[in-house]
Amino acid sequence: MGAYALEMRFTGKTCIVTGGGSGIGRATALRMAAEGGRVAVADLHLDAAQACVDQIRAAKGEATALPCDVGDAAQVKAAISKAVAAYGAIHVVVNDAAMMTFTPIVEIEDADFFKVVTTNLGSVFFFAKYGVPHMPAGSAIVNVSSVHAHATTENVVPYAASKGAIEAFTRGFSLEMASRKIRVNAVAPGAVDTPMLWNNPNVKSGAEKIAGAVGRPEDLAAAICFMASDDAAFVNGATLIVDGGRLALL
């Protein structure tokens, strides 16, 4: 036995994890596979997704890499079709892939604003609309939000707005999915040790204070896997904040 006894909560289940090539998505894909899931790792960067898949296969897990820009409906449909062709029904979708910009609203190009919204929020819509027809009763969707949905800094309005909308989407869509018995929840990370955190100029400059509360990708994977599993059978339409207590600080 390792450091802890791993439950096998995803045995017999197919899980799509977007943004699975790095950070939180990667840690989630690895954990779902370690718990018996067949994992479709979808990412803009196929090499990164494939590296995650190689690691899963090296540990005798089952996974496949899918190239996908989650902000493009045609690519989302194609990724879902490939996952269904490989594994059959889809039981878990984790919408993790996202992007940020760092330009004030009065200066940002229209196209750049809508690229953030389409990548972060449009992807949640696309995987809902095109994924749900392949998801049986008992399936779960987990959308990755951010503490920026609740408290934020300057110059990241498109990101913060898209994350706030993800939480409202999660709440409303959970109602629409109740009759299908598909749960829809969100996880809102605080600062997590990934490239996205350390590439953020507001974090580099100190404008965004992380107050020493930096989580590991595995901490978020644990929360996402809980929400995606039957352990969370009575959790629906909810957002779980996983930030080491950062939002509690005045």
Ligand SMILES: NC(=O)c1ccc[n+]([C@@H]2O[C@H](COP(=O)([O-])OP(=O)(O)OC[C@H]3O[C@@H](n4cnc5c(N)ncnc54)[C@H](O)[C@@H]3O)[C@@H](O)[C@H]2O)c1
């Ligand atoms: N790291 C943090 O501090 C933090 C805090 C709050 C929320 N989050 C959220 O967690 C999620 C994961 O972030 P992370 O920190 O692991 O980032 P990361 O940069 O480590 O990984 C993001 C992954 O998403 C992929 N990606 C980006 N755009 C894509 C697109 N259009 N289509 C498909 N894949 C795309 C990237 O290639 C990358 O592999 C995001 O939703 C992010 O907003 C992160």
